[in-house]
Amino acid sequence: MTQRHALGAAHIGVAVAAFGVASCMGLLQAFSLADIPFPLRSEELYYISLTAHGVLMALVFPIFFIMGLGYTLSQESLGRLAGARVAWAAFWLGAAGAALAAITILRGQSTVLYTFYPPLQAHPLFYIGATLLVVASWIWGAVMIASYRAWRREHPGVPVPLSIHGMLATVIIWYLATAGLAAEVVGMLVPWSLGLVKTVDPLLARTYFWWFGHPLVYFLLLPAYVLWYSVLPQVAGGRLFSDSLGRMVFILFVVLSTPVGFHHQFADPGISAGWKLAHTITTYAVLYPSFVTAFTIIASLEVAGRMRGATGLFNWVRTLPWGDPFFASVALAMIAFIFGGFGGAVNAAYAMNAMVHNTAWIQGHLHVTLGTTVALTFMGATYWLLPRVLGREVRFPRLARVQPYMWFVGVALFSTSYHVAGLRGLPRRVYSGSLTGDLGGPWHTLAQLAAAGGVVIFLSALTFVIIVLTTWASGRQIEAPAFEFAQALRPVSRMGVWDRFGLWTLIAMILVAAAYVYPLVTLLAHTRYGSPPFQPF
Amino acid sequence: MNVELYEKIWMWAAGVLLATFLGVIVLMAGVEAVQPPGHIETIDPATLSRDPEFAKPAVKVGSDGSVTVPVVASMFEFSPSPIEVPASRPVTFRLTSSDVIHGFEVVNTNANAMAIPGYVTQFTVTFPQPGEYLVACNEYCGLQHHAMVGKLIVTREAR
Numbered sequence: 001m002t003q004r005h006a007l008g009a010a011h012i013g014v015a016v017a018a019f020g021v022a023s024c025m026g027l028l029q030a031f032s033l034a035d036i037p038f039p040l041r042s043e044e045l046y047y048i049s050l051t052a053h054g055v056l057m058a059l060v061f062p063i064f065f066i067m068g069l070g071y072t073l074s075q076e077s078l079g080r081l082a083g084a085r086v087a088w089a090a091f092w093l094g095a096a097g098a099a100l101a102a103i104t105i106l107r108g109q110s111t112v113l114y115t116f117y118p119p120l121q122a123h124p125l126f127y128i129g130a131t132l133l134v135v136a137s138w139i140w141g142a143v144m145i146a147s148y149r150a151w152r153r154e155h156p157g158v159p160v161p162l163s164i165h166g167m168l169a170t171v172i173i174w175y176l177a178t179a180g181l182a183a184e185v186v187g188m189l190v191p192w193s194l195g196l197v198k199t200v201d202p203l204l205a206r207t208y209f210w211w212f213g214h215p216l217v218y219f220l221l222l223p224a225y226v227l228w229y230s231v232l233p234q235v236a237g238g239r240l241f242s243d244s245l246g247r248m249v250f251i252l253f254v255v256l257s258t259p260v261g262f263h264h265q266f267a268d269p270g271i272s273a274g275w276k277l278a279h280t281i282t283t284y285a286v287l288y289p290s291f292v293t294a295f296t297i298i299a300s301l302e303v304a305g306r307m308r309g310a311t312g313l314f315n316w317v318r319t320l321p322w323g324d325p326f327f328a329s330v331a332l333a334m335i336a337f338i339f340g341g342f343g344g345a346v347n348a349a350y351a352m353n354a355m356v357h358n359t360a361w362i363q364g365h366l367h368v369t370l371g372t373t374v375a376l377t378f379m380g381a382t383y384w385l386l387p388r389v390l391g392r393e394v395r396f397p398r399l400a401r402v403q404p405y406m407w408f409v410g411v412a413l414f415s416t417s418y419h420v421a422g423l424r425g426l427p428r429r430v431y432s433g434s435l436t437g438d439l440g441g442p443w444h445t446l447a448q449l450a451a452a453g454g455v456v457i458f459l460s461a462l463t464f465v466i467i468v469l470t471t472w473a474s475g476r477q478i479e480a481p482a483f484e485f486a487q488a489l490r491p492v493s494r495m496g497v498w499d500r501f502g503l504w505t506l507i508a509m510i511l512v513a514a515a516y517v518y519p520l521v522t523l524l525a526h527t528r529y530g531s532p533p534f535q536p537f
Numbered sequence: 538m539n540v541e542l543y544e545k546i547w548m549w550a551a552g553v554l555l556a557t558f559l560g561v562i563v564l565m566a567g568v569e570a571v572q573p574p575g576h577i578e579t580i581d582p583a584t585l586s587r588d589p590e591f592a593k594p595a596v597k598v599g600s601d602g603s604v605t606v607p608v609v610a611s612m613f614e615f616s617p618s619p620i621e622v623p624a625s626r627p628v629t630f631r632l633t634s635s636d637v638i639h640g641f642e643v644v645n646t647n648a649n650a651m652a653i654p655g656y657v658t659q660f661t662v663t664f665p666q667p668g669e670y671l672v673a674c675n676e677y678c679g680l681q682h683h684a685m686v687g688k689l690i691v692t693r694e695a696r
Contacts, residue, residue: 043680050677113677117638119654120679202638203653242544266573267640267650269658273566273575280562284555291551295544349562351571354647358640358675425644427675430683435673490539522577529581529655534637536612536679 004075005389007087011068012382012389014095015061016468019375022056023461025049030414030454033433034447046431047111047537054114055105055130058216058370060098063133065378066223067094067140070167072389073226074147076483077161082146090139097132100125111537113429115213116189118205121533124193127185134178134185141171159492159499162246163485166226169250172505174219176258176512180211192533199530203270204523210261211516218257218286220370222250224333224377228297231384232330233486236320238304241296243488247498249289249296254501255508256286259515263348267357275519276350282515283348290341297334303489325397329380329404333373336411340369343419360443360450361422363429364415372411376404379464386468388483392475396467403467406460414453421446574650574660582654585609585635596621604628610639610652612679615672618687624667632658640675643689651676664691 031038032046067090074081081087103125104110110122148160148168160168188200188208233240240246262271262279305316321327343365346352356362383400387393394400418426426433426443433447498504540548565571585591594607594617604626609616611634622628632641634652641658642649648662664670672687 047677047680047682111680117676119637201655203656206638206653242540245540245544269574269651269653269656270577271575272577273572276573276575277563277566281559284559287555288551292548295547299544345558349558350573351565351647353573354649357649358642425642425671425673427640427642427673427683429677432683435683435686526577526579528579529583531582531654534679536637536681
C-alpha cells in the first residue's frame with residue numbers, strides 16, 4: 001500500500017466489507033419475499049437482515065466509500081490532507097460506531113429498519129453507534145474544508161479543481177442534512193432509548209428524519225457525479241465538455257437538495273397540503289441539475305468517441321471503451337439513472353404517489369438509483385482506485401469486465417419486477433409476498449422474477465468482493481499509475497459566481513429555514529401526545 | 538459563462554419539461570382537488586379506548602349522505618374490518634394508530650396513507666368499482682407486519 005493513500009484505502013476496505021455482508025442479506029430478503037423456502041427462513045431473520053441491509057448499504061458502505069474518495073482526491077488534486085491524524089481518529093470512531101450499531105442489529109435488539117421510525121425503539125447503542133458514525137463523517141468534512149482552505153491560501157483567485165469543487169458541495173449538503181438527523185437522534189431518540197424521557201412525538205421525529213433522508217440521496221449521488229465529471233471523460237479518452245456548467249450543477253444541488261423532505265411525507269398527517277406543494281416545487285427543481293449533467297457527460301463521451309476516430313452521427317458510441325470496468329460501470333449507472341430520475345419524478349407527483357407510496361415500487365426505485373447509479377459507479381471507481389492507492393494490479397481482469405454487466409442485468413430484472421408489483425399494490429418490506437390475507441394478490445410471479453434478478457445481482461456482488469479481496473491480498477505489485485483527471489474543452493481560468501461557497505451555503509440555509517421553520521412551528525404549537533417505546537421484534 | 542447553442546436548447550427544454558410536470562400537479566390540485574392529506578389534528582393514543590369516535594370505530598353515514606370511516610390501526614390488525622362503503626361516493630377516512638406507525642393501503646385504489654400514533658390522518662377517496670379489496674399495512678410495524686391485513690367491501694347501491 002502506498003503510504004500516501006493509506007487512509008483512503010482503509011475507508012474503501014471498510015466500505016467493501018459492509019457491501020459484501022449486506023449483499024448476502026439482500027439475497028435472503030428477495031428469496032423470503034418470493035416465498036422460496038430456505039433453511040432458517042423466519043420472520044425474525046427477514047426483518048433483522050432487512051435492517052442490516054439498509055443500514056449497511058444506504059449508510060455504512062457509501063459513507064465510508066465517500067470519505068475514502070474525498071481523502072484520496074484531496075491528496076491528489078490539492079496535494080495535501082490537513083489533519084491526517086484527526087482523520088485517522090475519525091476513521092476508528094466511525095468504524096467503532098458502525099460496529100456497535102451492527103452488533104445490536106445482528107443480536108436482534110434493533111430490528112427497526114434503516115428508517116428507525118419511533119415509537120419502534122432500538123437498543124441505545126444503535127442510536128449511539130449511528131451518532132458516532134455521523135460525527136466521524138463531520139470530522140471528515142472538516143478535514144476536507146481545512147485542506148481546501150490551506151490550498152486556497154497558496155492559490156488565491158485560482159478556481160479549485162472540479163473534483164474538489166464537487167466534494168466540497170457534498171460536504172456542505174451533508175452538514176445541512178445531518179442537522180435534521182442530529183435533531184432527531186441526539187435530541188429525541190438517544191435520551192428516549194436511555195429512559196431519560198418517557199415519550200417522543202413520532203411525526204416530529206419522522207419530519208426530522210426526512211429533513212435528512214432526501215439530501216442523504218444527494219450526498220450519495222454527488223461523489224458519483226464527481227467521478228462522472230472528473231474521471232470518466234479521461235478514461236473514455238476525451239475531454240470534459242463544460243467545466244463551468246459542472247460547477248453550476250454542484251452548486252444547484254447545494255441550494256436545492258435539502259428543502260424537499262415533505263415529498264416523503266405526502267401520506268402523513270400534520271403537514272398542510274400547501275407546504276407539501278412547496279416541497280414538491282423544490283423537488284422538481286432539484287431534477288434540473290441532473291438534466292444538465294446528462295448533456296455535459298454525453299457530450300464529453302461524444303468528444304471521446306470523435307477523438308478515437310468516429311465520424312458518423314452515432315458510431316462514436318461503439319468506439320468507447322465498453323470493456324473497461326470503470327467505463328462500463330459508469331455508463332450503465334447513467335443508463336439506470338434515466339429510469340431512476342424519471343421514476344423519482346413519478347414519486348413526487350401526488351396522484352402517482354398515492355399509488356406507489358410504500359409499495360414494492362419503492363424498493364425497485366431505490367435499487368435503480370442508489371443501488372445502481374451510485375453503487376455501480378462506486379464499484380467501477382474501486383477498480384480505478386485500487387491500483388492507484390494500493391500499487392497492485394487488479395486480479396481477474398476478465399471477471400471485472402463482466403461484473404458491471406451482470407449487475408445491470410440483475411437489477412433490470414429485479415427492479416422492473418418490483419416496479420410492476422408495486423403498481424399492482426404489493427406493500428414494500430414484507431416477509432412474504434403472499435401476505436396472509438384471504439385475497440392475496442397477483443404478485444407471486446413478479447416476486448419470483450425479482451428473486452431471480454436478486455441471484456444475478458448477488459453473483460455480481462460476490463465477483464466484485466472477490467476481485468477486491470484478491471487484489472488487496474495478492475495483486476501483482478506495480479508502480480501505482482498516476483491519477484489523471486479529465487481536462488475541460490473550455491477550462492475555467494478565473495473564479496466565478498459558482499465558486500462562492502460561502503454565499504451559496506448561506507442561500508441554502510435560508511431555503512432550509514424557509515422550508516421547515518413555519519411548518520415545524522405550526523406542528524409544535526398543537527397539543528401533542530408523545531408515544532412510549534414499542535419493541536415488537 | 539460560455540454555453541453552447543445545443544447546450545442552451547437542452548437546458549431550456551429541460552426547464553420547460555419540469556415546469557410542465559409541476560404545472561400539471563398544480564392544475565390538478567386546483568381544479569380536481571388532487572391533494573395529499575393536509576389535516577392537522579392530534580389525539581392521545583393512550584386514551585383511544587375511551588374515545589367516542591375510535592373506541593368502537595364504525596362506518597358512519599351522515600344526514601347529508603356523507604360517509605365517514607374512522608379506522609384504528611394497531612399491531613397487527615385494522616379496526617373495523619371488514620369496512621363496508623358504498624361505490625361512487627366520496628368516503629372520508631379518519632385514521633389513527635394505537636401503538637406504532639402503520640400504513641393503510643387499500644390495494645388497487647388510491648387510498649394509501651400513514652397511521653401515526655398521536656395524529657388523525659384524514660383523506661377522502663371515491664371507489665368507483667364495487668368489490669372486495671385487500672387492506673394492507675405498508676409500513677413496517679413489527680415481526681408480523683406482513684400479516685397485518687384487512688378487508689374493504691365496496692357495495693353496489695348507495696345506502
